[in-house]
Amino acid sequence: MAGYLVEDTRKVTTRRLIEMKQQGKKIAMLTAYDYTMGQIVDGAGVDVILVGDSASNVMAGNTTTLPITLDQMIYHATSVVHGVKRALVVCDMPFGSYQVNSAEGVTNAIRIMKESGCDALKLEGGVEIIETVKTILAAGIPIMGHLGLMPQSINKYGTYAVRAKEEDEAEKLLSDARALEEAGCFAIVLEKIPATLAAKVASELKIPVIGIGAGGDVDGQVLVVNDMLGMNKGFSPKFLRRYADLNAVMTDAIGQYVSDVKSRDFPNIEEQY
Numbered sequence: 001m002a003g004y005l006v007e008d009t010r011k012v013t014t015r016r017l018i019e020m021k022q023q024g025k026k027i028a029m030l031t032a033y034d035y036t037m038g039q040i041v042d043g044a045g046v047d048v049i050l051v052g053d054s055a056s057n058v059m060a061g062n063t064t065t066l067p068i069t070l071d072q073m074i075y076h077a078t079s080v081v082h083g084v085k086r087a088l089v090v091c092d093m094p095f096g097s098y099q100v101n102s103a104e105g106v107t108n109a110i111r112i113m114k115e116s117g118c119d120a121l122k123l124e125g126g127v128e129i130i131e132t133v134k135t136i137l138a139a140g141i142p143i144m145g146h147l148g149l150m151p152q153s154i155n156k157y158g159t160y161a162v163r164a165k166e167e168d169e170a171e172k173l174l175s176d177a178r179a180l181e182e183a184g185c186f187a188i189v190l191e192k193i194p195a196t197l198a199a200k201v202a203s204e205l206k207i208p209v210i211g212i213g214a215g216g217d218v219d220g221q222v223l224v225v226n227d228m229l230g231m232n233k234g235f236s237p238k239f240l241r242r243y244a245d246l247n248a249v250m251t252d253a254i255g256q257y258v259s260d261v262k263s264r265d266f267p268n269i270e271e272q273y
């Protein structure tokens with residue numbers, strides 16, 4: 001089994017991530033939504049764990065990220081934090097919790113930090129939310145930006161297709177990334193954009209750029225853990241590499257259990273008191 005021995009076992013900080021970029025070391029990031037998965041992902045050496053609002057899809061079965069609430073995100077983040085020793089834990093601010101105004105944004109940001117114990121927050125958007133970003137940063141809360149495909153805006157786009165293929169949208173993305181860096185964000189996620197554009201952003205910015213469906217010339221990668229473990233059968237975008245087929249493994253194991261119970265094989269004499 002390759003790759004899970006981590007040389008540096010110190011707690012990952014936002015500052016360390018910027019140093020990793022300076023040293024040309026790639027950043028590995030994955031999502032997690034509960035204590036057990038947080039423990040496994042952290043123990044395997046992932047640098048950043050995102051408590052993504054993708055929990056709305058993969059945990060709750062919603063078709064978008066929009067319905068998940070602030071309380072539900074705090075519950076997921078608290079559970080993950082309990083399982084993590086080394087990784088930096090970043091929690092998504094859910095849809096509606098920061099778009100109204102800066103005052104409401106910072107109030108909700110403080111609630112997530114206080115109640116979950118996570119290390120940082122992620123917000124979707126560029127110049128449109130820059131005042132809120134600045135207000136939250138001024139409260140001492142580190143922020144990871146998120147540009148490109150922003151699932152909280154799915155009703156505006158009407159599609160999950162690749163973003164910023166046209167020049168005007170690519171230009172806007174570049175200026176949004178510059179604005180987020182200038183405001184003081186410690187990293188930016190770029191989702192589902194052309195690899196050449198992502199590479200340009202990563203080479204221009206001093207803060208780490210983490211890609212999902214944004215090619216290899218960025219400073220790190222993020223995937224949804226349930227997708228890369230093959231737990232979801234139906235989701236197969238081009239950018240997804242499946243590292244396991246846990247859907248088959250779990251279905252086989254549970255099927256065997258059902259059969260053992262029904263055949264009276266389980267429990268046997270050693271499995272009782």
Ligand code: KIV
Nearest residue numbers: 031052053054189222
């Ligand atoms: O919510 C999420 O899982 C995300 C990643 C796709 C970056 O935002």
